[in-house]
Amino acid sequence: xxxxxxxxxxxxxxxxxxxxxxxxxxxxxxxxxxxxxxxxxxxxxxxxxxxxxxxxxxxxxxxxxxxxxxxxxxxxxxxxxxxxxxxxxxxxxxxxxxxxxxxxxxxxxxxxxxxxxxxxxxxxxxxxxxxxxxxxxxxxxxxxxxxxxxxxxxxxxxxxxxxxxxxxxxxxxxxxxxxxxxxxxxxxxxxxxxxxxxxxxxxxxxxxxxxxxxxxxxxxxxxxxxxxxxxxxxxxxxxxxxxxxxxxxxxxxxxxxxxxxxxxxx
DNA sequence: AACGGAGTCAACCGCTCTCCA
DNA sequence: GTGGAGAGCGGTTGACTCCGT
Numbered sequence: 001x002x003x004x005x006x007x008x009x010x011x012x013x014x015x016x017x018x019x020x021x022x023x024x025x026x027x028x029x030x031x032x033x034x035x036x037x038x039x040x041x042x043x044x045x046x047x048x049x050x051x052x053x054x055x056x057x058x059x060x061x062x063x064x065x066x067x068x069x070x071x072x073x074x075x076x077x078x079x080x081x082x083x084x085x086x087x088x089x090x091x092x093x094x095x096x097x098x099x100x101x102x103x104x105x106x107x108x109x110x111x112x113x114x115x116x117x118x119x120x121x122x123x124x125x126x127x128x129x130x131x132x133x134x135x136x137x138x139x140x141x142x143x144x145x146x147x148x149x150x151x152x153x154x155x156x157x158x159x160x161x162x163x164x165x166x167x168x169x170x171x172x173x174x175x176x177x178x179x180x181x182x183x184x185x186x187x188x189x190x191x192x193x194x195x196x197x198x199x200x201x202x203x204x205x206x207x208x209x210x211x212x213x214x215x216x217x218x219x220x221x222x223x224x225x226x227x228x229x230x231x232x233x234x235x236x237x238x239x240x241x242x243x244x245x246x247x248x249x250x251x252x253x254x255x256x257x258x259x260x261x262x263x264x265x266x
Numbered sequence: 267a268a269c270g271g272a273g274t275c276a277a278c279c280g281c282t283c284t285c286c287a
Numbered sequence: 288g289t290g291g292a293g294a295g296c297g298g299t300t301g302a303c304t305c306c307g308t
Contacts, residue, residue, distance in 0.1 A: 014278075016276075017276090038294090055276085056277080060277095087298090111274095
């Protein structure tokens with residue numbers, strides 16, 4: 001049994017919105033507020049799908065939208081956040097008031113990518129173009145003091161490379177992480193030390209707190225390597241924020257089925 | 267002025283996630 | 288535990304504009 005469509009497509013308008021449709025939508029939301037997008041079109045007298053209404057409001061009609069050109073500061077912030085989070089446009093947008101995820105995504109694809117290329121930087125990896133991958137380097141995020149009961153108590157996380165041992169951050173002992181260590185608990189992150197270190201530097205250079213509304217995200221399993229990278233970055237990022245939150249599931253388990261979605265508020 | 271290619275961005279699509287019964 | 292409903296997300300599309308020839 002399939003899922004019901006979000007609207008009756010044959011009875012809905014598509015394409016560019018007219019002024020009249022915009023006004024209807026604005027007036028309806030002014031009166032009733034946001035939410036319940038599925039029933040909104042009918043209630044507002046619009047021949048549009050609920051998703052379309054939501055998108056139009058969020059990306060174009062919302063009164064708090066900034067619009068206009070991006071500033072140099074916004075550019076750099078987007079670049080820094082992208083290096084931490086990857087293509088998580090909604091998370092990036094959450095750090096830029098008045099900007100939407102769609103707007104940032106478009107801006108990234110049309111302007112910033114080119115800007116980075118002109119600087120000789122790969123926009124996906126944020127590394128110099130043509131640089132050799134460092135996958136041959138060994139990285140261990142050690143979790144000392146692994147406990148029983150399928151929990152890992154991490155006393156101190158450190159990053160080891162052939163050349164050096166770099167302390168990542170101090171973590172209080174005896175704090176459960178909620179991680180499922182039923183599989184491999186050797187803590188391999190799948191990241192090169194260079195990658196992790198890069199994330200940390202960027203984190204420190206940005207120094208902005210994440211909004212608490214994102215605290216419970218990243219609960220999915222079966223992460224691919226890119227997602228892992230974003231997740232590690234996210235966790236490290238959180239660790240330095242004022243309302244300190246840490247996830248101790250830094251060691252991504254075999255097959256990435258780690259359930260370390262519990263982000264502990266200290 | 268006309269044309270075509272490149273660039274831009276609003277909107278759509280398909281999927282995942284969360285919540286709740 | 289399961290499945291449906293609703294919301295949200297990221298990738299893609301296509302209409303429109305701009306600019307060079």
